[in-house]
Amino acid sequence: MRRLILDAALHLFRTKGYEGVNMRNIAEAIEYSAATLYLYYKDKNELYFALQFEAAAAKRDHLLPAMEVLDPMERLVEFGRRYIDFGFKHPDLYDLLFITKAPMEHIENQECWALGIATHTFFVETVQACIDQRYFKSTDAATIAYTLWCHAHGLVSLFIRERMRMYPEDQRQALAAKSFEMIIKMAESL
Amino acid sequence: MRRLILDAALHLFRTKGYEGVNMRNIAEAIEYSAATLYLYYKDKNELYFALQFEAAAAKRDHLLPAMEVLDPMERLVEFGRRYIDFGFKHPDLYDLLFITKAPMEHIENQECWALGIATHTFFVETVQACIDQRYFKSTDAATIAYTLWCHAHGLVSLFIRERMRMYPEDQRQALAAKSFEMIIKMAESL
DNA sequence: AAATTTACTGAACATTGTTTAGTAAACAAC
DNA sequence: GTTGTTTACTAAACAATGTTCAGTAAATTT
DSSP states (O other), X not given: OHHHHHHHHHHHHHHHTTTTOOHHHHHHHTTSOHHHHHHHSSSHHHHHHHHHHHHHHHHHHHHHHHHTOSSXXXXXXXXXXXXXXXXXXXXXXXXXXXXXXXXXXXGGXXXXXXXXXXXXXXXXXXXXXXXXXXXXXOOOHHHHHHHHHHHHHXXXXXXXXXXXXXXXXXGHHHHHHHHHHHHHHHHTTO | OHHHHHHHHHHHHHHHTTTTOOHHHHHHHTTSOHHHHHHHSSSHHHHHHHHHHHHHHHHHHHHHHHHTOSSHHHHHHHHHHHHHHHHHHOHHHHHHHHTOOOOOTTGGGSXXXXXXXXHHHHHHHHHHHHHHTTSOSOOOHHHHHHHHXXXXXXXXXXXXXXXXXXXXXXXXXXXXXXXXXXXXXXHTTO
16 A cells, blocks of 8 residues: 555656645545545655655666776766766656755654665765775765765756756756766866 | 835744745734735745845855955855855755745746846856966866856755765764865866 | 454645735825 | 725635544454
């Protein structure tokens, strides 16, 4: 039943966007009453956390191929490329994971958090592997990882939240791509 | 009257956060009925745009001292520092300007847009000035500016939207500061 | 057969954005 | 000075949405 609710919610979510979905919508889609949803999820927040878990799983799956690249520097680049690609291809899921102002209190107790942490840890470890293999002179893996993440997240979220209107629509993706190339070049000087 | 409404709205906004404010709230604060607000603003969107203008003005004022630095590279660094500082000090305003999912359609017609564009143009021109004075080898001012913006925005927005929970709360600001230093160092290799 | 548990729902409530119909005061025109 | 018009405002209602509650009916247990 939870599966049924989640699938319907996620589908609505991805087609109609976050705003366009409400409890009655979801209930309707699975031909139950809205009250039924509250039997399986305490409130909208709990449903939100469950959706976040789905999104985190989708993201992990999207990043998976990058994790298998052997050379740490190539892996890092591919990881970044795929992270950004995920954001552009699934703006609703990305939004859910990294932008939505939602009950972030106690998210540490949610299973979606563990998934996100695992991915983040893998990312930092990849940076550390680059350091170990002398790709970087700096040895501050945490700050390097965070700096790269800031760039990627800024890039995706400015795009998703429509703050690139000063650039013609058909040039935004290209600019993002150029910026990604640039940050890689910059990182090589670290 | 618009002044009265805006001041009340902005004040509520900054104390109770974006979510915690509604038309009735604002009306109450100035001791009028909610319907009155609709005499001065067509709908919540128009009020939103007006608030965005206030936020844009506050941001410009916050950045103003940086604009007066003579050396373009120092100016660029100070600009970045103050941009980030603004985001940390006024998360609600920053949110309003760069994160809130709100009616971005037709924002080009709003006065707040002009203000934002002016600041952005100044930023790109500063990068261009750095190029002209051989601070960078790269000559792509647009991409450099955008890349730096992505980093700063990512940094601020991950913080504001509580996506840094994997770092202890008392270390987040320090990490952000270190990352800012790092991106400057990286930029010097451009 | 009776009691209890499980699964579900219609109706209601609270909150919030928005509209409508109307009031009352100020002002204008004759 | 009465009448019409404009201005400033509001109470009440409507619609959408999150949430709760009382109740029903089938399944299961005793």
